[in-house]
C-alpha cells in the first residue's frame with residue numbers, strides 16, 4: 001500500500017514514532033523468534049532462555065488457573081485497579097520485607113506493563129521541563145547503558161551520562177568503574193539511574209559504588225533509581241555477592257521478564273507511597289490497568305518461596321554456566337594476538353566485547369555479521385547522553401564504535417557457531433586495515 005499520508009508529527013510524535021535502536025532490536029528479535037529459522041544465529045536481544053524446570057512451573061500454574069473458573073474469570077475477565085492486584089502487591093512487599101528487612105507495605109508497590117513502561121513514566125515525570133531553564137536531565141553515572149532508555153523522552157534531550165574508568169585486566173578482559181571524580185550533580189541533574197546488573201556489559205555495581213551514589217542522591221535530594229531487571233531477589237542473575245539496598249531515597253524496579261515471563265509484561269516499582277500513587281495515575285491514563293496474567297501466575301510462588309528457589313537452583317546457575325561457556329568459546333575462537341577484550345561477566349545475559357582500534361565501526365561489523373546470519377547488537381547504541389545539553393558527544397568517543405553486545409541465553413550450538421563467525425569477521429576487519 002502506498003505510504004500516502006504525511007501528516008506532521010508533534011514533539012511527542014517525533015520523539016516516539018520515528019524509530020529507535022530499541023525498536024530495531026526488538027523487531028530483529030521478534031521476527032527471528034517467530035520464524036524460528038535454523039539459519040539465523042540470534043545473539044542479539046534480551047530474550048530469556050526456556051528452562052524446562054521453570055517452564056514446567058509456569059505450565060502448572062496456568063493449568064491451575066484454567067481449572068478454577070473463578071480464577072480464570074479474574075485473570076481474563078476483570079480490570080484490576082491501576083496500581084495492580086492488591087494481593088500481588090502485598091506478596092511483593094512481604095517478600096522484600098522478609099528477605100531484606102525493608103520497611104515496606106503494599107503502599108510501596110506499583111505494578112506496570114514491564115520495567116520498560118516503568119522507566120518511561122519515571123523518566124518523563126522527573127525530567128525535562130520544570131518551567132525553569134535549563135531543563136532537568138537524568139544522570140547515568142556509567143555508560144554504556146541500557147539501549148531501551150535512550151529514546152524514552154517525550155521532550156527530547158533528557159539524559160546526561162559520564163564516561164567510566166576502564167580497568168584493563170590481563171590481556172583480554174576489562175571492567176568499567178564509576179568515575180566519581182567526574183560525577184558532578186549539577187542543579188540540572190534530576191534522578192540518578194543505574195541498572196544492577198548492567199545491560200549491556202554484565203557489570204554489577206559494588207555495594208560501595210551504590211552507597212556512594214546514594215550519598216550523592218541524598219545530598220542533592222534526587223531519587224536514586226536502581227533497575228533490577230536482572231537483579232535481586234528475582235531473577236537474581238548476579239554472580240558476585242552483593243547486598244541489595246532500598247530506602248525512601250530510592251526507586252527500585254523488579255520485573256518478571258527475565259524469570260522467563262516477558263510475554264506477561266509485568267514489573268513492580270518499589271518506592272515511597274507518593275511515587276506509587278503517581279505510577280497508578282499514569283497507568284490509568286495510559287492503559288487503564290495492567291495485564292493480570294503474570295501477577296496471577298507468580299503471586300502464590302512469592303508467598304511459598306518457590307520463586308526464590310527457582311532463581312537460586314535453576315536460573316542463576318544456568319546463566320552463570322552459559323556465561324562461562326560463552327567466554328570459553330570467545331577465547332577459543334579469537335586469535336589471542338588480536339586486541340580483543342571482554343567485560344568481566346558478573347551477571348545478566350550478555351558478553352560485552354571491545355575491539356580496540358577496530359578499523360570499521362561497530363554498525364558496519366553488525367551489518368557484516370547480519371549478512372552472515374548472526375544477529376548481535378552494535379555497541380554505539382548504548383552510549384547516549386554524553387556531552388552537555390543538545391550536543392551528543394558519543395560519536396567523539398572512539399570506544400563507542402568498537403564494542404558489541406552478544407547474548408549467551410541461546411543454545412550452546414548457537415553461541416559457538418555465532419562466536420566463530422564473529423571471530424572471523426573481526427579478524428578480517430583488522431586484516432584490511
Ligand SMILES: Cc1ncc(COP(=O)(O)O)c(C=O)c1O
Nearest residue numbers: 046114115116146199229255257
Ligand atoms: C536493564 C533493563 N531494564 C529494563 C528492561 C525492560 O524489561 P521489561 O520491560 O521486559 O521488564 C530490560 C529489558 O531487557 C533491561 O535489560
